[in-house]
Amino acid sequence: xxxxxxxxxxxxxxxxxxxxxxxxxxxxxxxxxxxxxxxxxxxxxxxxxxxxxxxxxxxxxxxxxxxxxxxxxxxxxxxxxxxxxxxxxxxxxxxxxxxxxxxxxxxxxxxxxxxxxxxxxxxxxxxxxxxxxxxxxxxxxxxxxxxxxxxxxxxxxxxxxxxxxxxxxxxxxxxxxxxxxxxxxxxxxxxxxxxxxxxxxxxxxxxxxxxxxxxxxxxxxxxxxxxxxxxxxxxxxxxxxxxxxxxxxxxxxxxxxxxxxxxxxxxxxxxxxxxxxxxxxxxxxxxxxxxxxxxxxxxxxxxxxxxxxxxxxxxxxxxxxxxxxxxxxxxxxxxxxxxxxxxxxxxxxxx
Amino acid sequence: xxxxxxxxxxxxxxxxxxxxxxxxxxxxxxxxxxxxxxxxxxxxxxxxxxxxxxxxxxxxxxxxxxxxxxxxxxxxxxxxxxxxxxxxxxxxxxxxxxxxxxxxxxxxxxxxxxxxxxxxxxxxxxxxxxxxxxxxxxxxxxxxxxxxxxxxxxxxxxxxxxxxxxxxxxxxxxxxxxxxxxxxxxxxxxxxxxxxxxxxxxxxxxxxxxxxxxxxxxxxxxxxxxxxxxxxxxxxxxxxxxxxxxxxxxxxxxxxxxxxxxxxxxxxxxxxxxxxxxxxxxxxxxxxxxxxxxxxxxxxxxxxxxxxxxxxxxxxxxxxxxxxxxxxxxxxx
Amino acid sequence: xxxxxxxxxxxxxxxxxxxxxxxxxxxxxxxxxxxxxxxxxxxxxxxxxxxxxxxxxxxxxxxxxxxxxxxxxxxxxxxxxxxxxxxxxxxxxxxxxxxxxxxxxxxxxxxxxxxxxxxxxxxxxxxxxxxxxxxxxxxxxxxxxxxxxxxxxxxxxxxxxxxxxxxxxxxxxxxxxxxxxxxxxxxxxxxxxxxxxxxxxxxxxxxxxxxxxxxxxxxxxxxxxxxxxxxxxxxxxxxxxxxxxxxxxxxxxxxxxxxxxxxxxxxxxxxxxxxxxxxxxxxxxxxxxxxxxxxxxxxx
Numbered sequence: 001x002x003x004x005x006x007x008x009x010x011x012x013x014x015x016x017x018x019x020x021x022x023x024x025x026x027x028x029x030x031x032x033x034x035x036x037x038x039x040x041x042x043x044x045x046x047x048x049x050x051x052x053x054x055x056x057x058x059x060x061x062x063x064x065x066x067x068x069x070x071x072x073x074x075x076x077x078x079x080x081x082x083x084x085x086x087x088x089x090x091x092x093x094x095x096x097x098x099x100x101x102x103x104x105x106x107x108x109x110x111x112x113x114x115x116x117x118x119x120x121x122x123x124x125x126x127x128x129x130x131x132x133x134x135x136x137x138x139x140x141x142x143x144x145x146x147x148x149x150x151x152x153x154x155x156x157x158x159x160x161x162x163x164x165x166x167x168x169x170x171x172x173x174x175x176x177x178x179x180x181x182x183x184x185x186x187x188x189x190x191x192x193x194x195x196x197x198x199x200x201x202x203x204x205x206x207x208x209x210x211x212x213x214x215x216x217x218x219x220x221x222x223x224x225x226x227x228x229x230x231x232x233x234x235x236x237x238x239x240x241x242x243x244x245x246x247x248x249x250x251x252x253x254x255x256x257x258x259x260x261x262x263x264x265x266x267x268x269x270x271x272x273x274x275x276x277x278x279x280x281x282x283x284x285x286x287x288x289x290x291x292x293x294x295x296x297x298x299x300x301x302x303x304x305x306x307x308x309x310x311x312x313x314x315x316x317x318x319x320x321x322x323x324x325x326x327x328x329x330x331x332x333x334x335x336x337x338x339x340x341x342x343x344x345x346x347x348x349x350x351x
Numbered sequence: 352x353x354x355x356x357x358x359x360x361x362x363x364x365x366x367x368x369x370x371x372x373x374x375x376x377x378x379x380x381x382x383x384x385x386x387x388x389x390x391x392x393x394x395x396x397x398x399x400x401x402x403x404x405x406x407x408x409x410x411x412x413x414x415x416x417x418x419x420x421x422x423x424x425x426x427x428x429x430x431x432x433x434x435x436x437x438x439x440x441x442x443x444x445x446x447x448x449x450x451x452x453x454x455x456x457x458x459x460x461x462x463x464x465x466x467x468x469x470x471x472x473x474x475x476x477x478x479x480x481x482x483x484x485x486x487x488x489x490x491x492x493x494x495x496x497x498x499x500x501x502x503x504x505x506x507x508x509x510x511x512x513x514x515x516x517x518x519x520x521x522x523x524x525x526x527x528x529x530x531x532x533x534x535x536x537x538x539x540x541x542x543x544x545x546x547x548x549x550x551x552x553x554x555x556x557x558x559x560x561x562x563x564x565x566x567x568x569x570x571x572x573x574x575x576x577x578x579x580x581x582x583x584x585x586x587x588x589x590x591x592x593x594x595x596x597x598x599x600x601x602x603x604x605x606x607x608x609x610x611x612x613x614x615x616x617x618x619x620x621x622x623x624x625x626x627x628x629x630x631x632x633x634x635x636x637x638x639x640x641x642x643x644x645x646x647x648x649x650x651x652x653x654x655x656x657x658x659x660x661x662x663x664x665x666x667x668x669x670x671x672x673x674x675x676x677x678x679x680x681x682x683x684x
Numbered sequence: 685x686x687x688x689x690x691x692x693x694x695x696x697x698x699x700x701x702x703x704x705x706x707x708x709x710x711x712x713x714x715x716x717x718x719x720x721x722x723x724x725x726x727x728x729x730x731x732x733x734x735x736x737x738x739x740x741x742x743x744x745x746x747x748x749x750x751x752x753x754x755x756x757x758x759x760x761x762x763x764x765x766x767x768x769x770x771x772x773x774x775x776x777x778x779x780x781x782x783x784x785x786x787x788x789x790x791x792x793x794x795x796x797x798x799x800x801x802x803x804x805x806x807x808x809x810x811x812x813x814x815x816x817x818x819x820x821x822x823x824x825x826x827x828x829x830x831x832x833x834x835x836x837x838x839x840x841x842x843x844x845x846x847x848x849x850x851x852x853x854x855x856x857x858x859x860x861x862x863x864x865x866x867x868x869x870x871x872x873x874x875x876x877x878x879x880x881x882x883x884x885x886x887x888x889x890x891x892x893x894x895x896x897x898x899x900x901x902x903x904x905x906x907x908x909x910x911x912x913x914x915x916x917x918x919x920x921x922x923x924x925x926x927x928x929x930x931x932x933x934x935x936x937x938x939x940x941x942x943x944x945x946x947x948x949x950x951x952x953x954x955x956x957x958x959x960x961x962x963x964x965x966x967x968x969x970x971x972x973x974x975x976x977x978x979x980x981x982x983x984x
Contacts, residue, residue: 062583093589101587106580109599111606111678120598121588155678172587370819374828379835503966505912507919508955511934514943515951526944614821621826621916628920629938643834643921651834658827666822 009178009211010036010059010097015072017051017058019281020065026281028054028067030235036179036211043226043243044215045258049278051235052215053102056183059213060099061089076179094121098172100182100201107168108156114167115152118142122174141170144207145200162193166200173204180205181213186221198225219258223247228314231255234279234289237308241315249327251317253294256328288320296321296329356680360670364663371659375652376429380422438656439649443642449653452638457657459529460634463550464623467557468612474558475565476608480601482566483573486592498563506622510556510629517552524552527631553630557623561615568611572604579603606677613669620662717971723964727957731778742768743775743928754949761949764940773953776928779841780911781961783929786845787852787910792903794849795856802857803864804887814861817854825851825913833922841924847917848910855909856902863898867891897976901969908965915958930954 017029028051036042046052057063059074061081074081076096084092093099101107109117118138123129129137139149145166156164165185173180182201186194202225205212216222222229223243230240231252239252250256257274276293279285285292291301298320306318311326321328420428432438438449478494481487501509518526525531531545576582577600585599627636635654642650674680741747750766752758760769802813820828832847833839867873873890881889917923918931919938937943937951 057583060587062586064578064583090589090591093587095589099584099587101580101584103580107584109581109585109603111602111676112598120590120594124588124590124594155682157679158682168584172584366815367819367822370816371823371828374820375831378828378832499966500963503962504959505916505962507916508934508958511938511943511951511955515946515948519944519946617822617824620824624824624826625916625919639830640920643830646834648834651830655827655831658824662822662824 007038008035009038009077010213011073011075012059013073013075015055015058015074016070017054017063017067018070019054019067021282024282027235027284028281029058031072032232032235032237034230034237034240036213038178038211039205039209041205041212041214041225041227043222043229044213044232045217045219045222045229046215046232047217047278049281050232051281052217052232053183055232056099056181056213056215059181060093060097062099091125094172094177095125095175096177097179097181098175098177100169100172100180100185102184103188105156105161105164105188108164108171110156112155113152114154114156114159114171118152118167118171118174121171125175137174141174142167144173144204145170146203160193161189162196165189165193165197169197169200169204173208173210176208177210178208179211179213180208181215183215184217185214186218187216194221201225220262231258234284235281236289236318238290238319239315239317240308241312241317245312245315251311251315251322251328252290252319253296253321253328254290257295288318353674353681356674357671360667364667367666368660368663371663372430372433372656373426375655375659376426379652380425433656438653441642441647441650443645443647443650449649452650453635453653453657456633456635456638457661459632460623460627460636460661462546463553463557463627463632463634464620466550467554467623468561468619470554471558471561472565472612475562476569476605478562479566479569480573480596480604482570483577484596484600486596494566498566500563501559502561502563502567504560505625506556506560507625507629509560510553510626513552513556513559514629525549526552529633529637549632553626553632556626556629557619560622561619564615565608565611569604569608572607572611573600576600576604606673609669609673609676613666616665616669617662620658620665624658715971716967717974720964720966720968720971723960724968727777727961727964728781730774731781734774735778738771738774740771740775742771751945751947753947760953761947763937763947763950764942765936769949769953772928772933773957776930776933776954777957779924779927780914780930780958782841783845783848783914784907784911786842787848787914788903788907790846790849791852791906791910792856792899794853795902795906796860796899798853798857799860800864800887800891803861804868804883804891810861813857817857820851821854821858826916829913829917830920830922833917838926839922839924841927841929844914844917844924844929845910848913851913852906852910856906859898859902859905860895863895864891867894897972901972901976904965904969904972908962908969911958911961911965930958 012035013033015029015032016027019026019028030051032051032055034042044052044055054063054067058067058069059081061069063069069082072082076092079092081089081092108114115138118141119134122134122137135152138152142149142151147163147166147170151159151163151167156167159167169185180201185201186197189197198221201212201214204210212225214222214225223246226243228240229243229246231238231246231254233254239246239250239255241251246255247259250259254274261273274293279289279292285302287300287302287304288294288297288306291297294301300320304320306320308316308318309322311317311322436450438453441447441449441452444452478491482491482495514526517524525548529546529549530542531549581603582595582599585595623634624636624639626632627634628640631637631640635657638650639654641647642654744767746766748758748762748766748768750762750764752762754761754769758768758770760773762768763772798813798817802810828851829847832850833844836843836847868891873886876886876890914923914929915931915934918929919934921935923929923932923935925932931954933954934951937947937954940950942948942950
């Protein structure tokens, strides 16, 4: 357990992941960089097709063909994951980084008892353990997520959705990793259970003092959990910053529209979405990928891709409005027509 | 074993048997022509006696077997016969009861079939799973084209080629029969070896003909299973790849593979019957071949009935195996 | 997966056929499809054209000296009864193909109808069809067909085809039914229904066009199974007794112990021909399966 609370545990630098589809290469993750410190909670938000799950699995090199990492580094405690050998990776997984998967219904082996699935990970890393010792470890791991000891003897289908998700969390974190990557851990769960799962995740994080990368599309959910938020669009990070700053004054138009689309209890207004559809990653428009849907788009947006720049303490944004503007101009009641032609229909959906 | 699962399966078994037996009963009666008469004519022609009034004898037969009664009465009698194990008598080996012929033949078919299906299924499934695993030796993949080829050729054609190659070209194995005709069947080592010796070629025909099918099927299932999320999760635990492949991959692919077995049992049985016919193997196939040649109608009917029962029972057994390997069925949620 | 696009200005279009066109426009047709078609094409050509070039009298008993090995005069030798094997092969192959076709077409016709009815309308119709089809599928095919064939007094090629067809419809019915069930729930069907199209209209304009690849694949499968079944029945003696087919040739060769006597030219050519047909059908059906199931295509 590290005493040094401000140490960097994860650094992702210029990660690029491509899908080799029959229709051509798809740039699912297009040069993403960020870092996590011990105990930091970062949320990564994006619509479906933004490349967020690809990012999550690529970090631990569990991406599947036709996905291919083409460049970048993923440094954990000084070690570059992307250049480690396969057997080194196996050592590092679970011990250093845990992956909590999406939709745990499908992530648990249906023909194996939960206890066995908990145990085999532990045993794979720690060799033989005495029976009593193992039983204690299992009970402890389950207690950490608020599950009773008898879950050990159950099969996944005998548990409820929320229990399964928590069992998956217990399994993933049984070796007390420094980093937890949670990919949409609450999708396919109802709201009450979602809250339970998120609370469990929070407690787990605190207990382990682990850094958490929470990936999802639900801004409301993620904002409640994270300290920092990164916004992904078309495979790129378009904005990143501390959660309060982001919510109070989002700098990127996409972030603004995302926040605006959240229904609130106090301000009764018409629901607004974001016009248009996410772009086809096969045929990205030149310039800023968001320009076709952006209410602020102008000439430069259609030709030049914006780079990330600092716009405040610890906040970065990739938008041509800066640094000329200091914040986003207000959007009127009518959204202005974009000055750039809308994109073609998307053809490829990227998981 | 959940009781309602067993009950449901038992009911299905009975239903299938019921429908099949009814079909078995109706079909011959729906087709014009009288098989009994034609069988008698054949027999008389073969035995050479001319002074028999075929029509009269046929009429006597029909009366004896109730073939002149109304259809529903015949139907009931049919079921009655099945329950009392009276399937009629052989027209060729009169008056040997059909059930006797069948009882003598069943153990041979049972033995041959379980031996070959067992070997082919296990061998094929293991090979198939390995073919789907990226970490298995690449050299295994040369097996794929011959597997595809072999599985598209029917068993009995393979049987003919095997007989020619291994009985005629190189006389390593006997060309037919289940055992040495001059020996007496006893329960001793010599007899057992003799039986096995005679079983090699027929079993080989069945194994070669089906191993490709099991392998290719398991390969497809394993590929599909290896794409599942629980594989990714297992890998994210840093488990050794062999463990992931066996306990997370193959273990799950086995379930639909067993279903596949259940579905294929019917055609395997049919194929085995034909192989036995080629080899003159004293199982159901062998006596069927003889019965068809002699137009021994009741024997044919009896064998068909037996085949239906045998299959229904095998399916029932496979269905009972399923809960043992799939905990989702064993323990209802 | 195509996103539902906005309605084109010109009115309604059938999303079902659009989906079908998308499938057919896919990257090049696979090698197995082409290979299968080539093999079958060859056999069919032979079957159609061959009989014109042989003298049927050579296939009669006593036409030549019996049990001759292949020679210049009799390229495939003669059987124990003095029949020229080459002539027999040329005459027998089309008959076997005919049986397969009859059984395939009849079986497919029944299967398509029952599958559509069962899948689309559901309810009691579906239950009855499903139970009967399942029961017949679970029993050993040979058994039922043996009973039918043994009951028929005089077996002909057409009757053989019908005998096999009696069971050939079960698989297509299930397969088509499964497809219909899945198509029924697709978005374009719901859109058509919301647009007020009649159920029959939906059946013909949305469901059927998407079934075409499956119908083709099922048909090939049905023909393949039919030929297998027919050859099996013939080999044990239940074949047509008025013409030569590949299976009956094998039967006669067995009856006269041609295998034990090493007369490989008698049973060898039919086996080669049958295998050739089967492999061709198998390749064709793999190729068609790939078209019908796009996921298989991506996997190469």
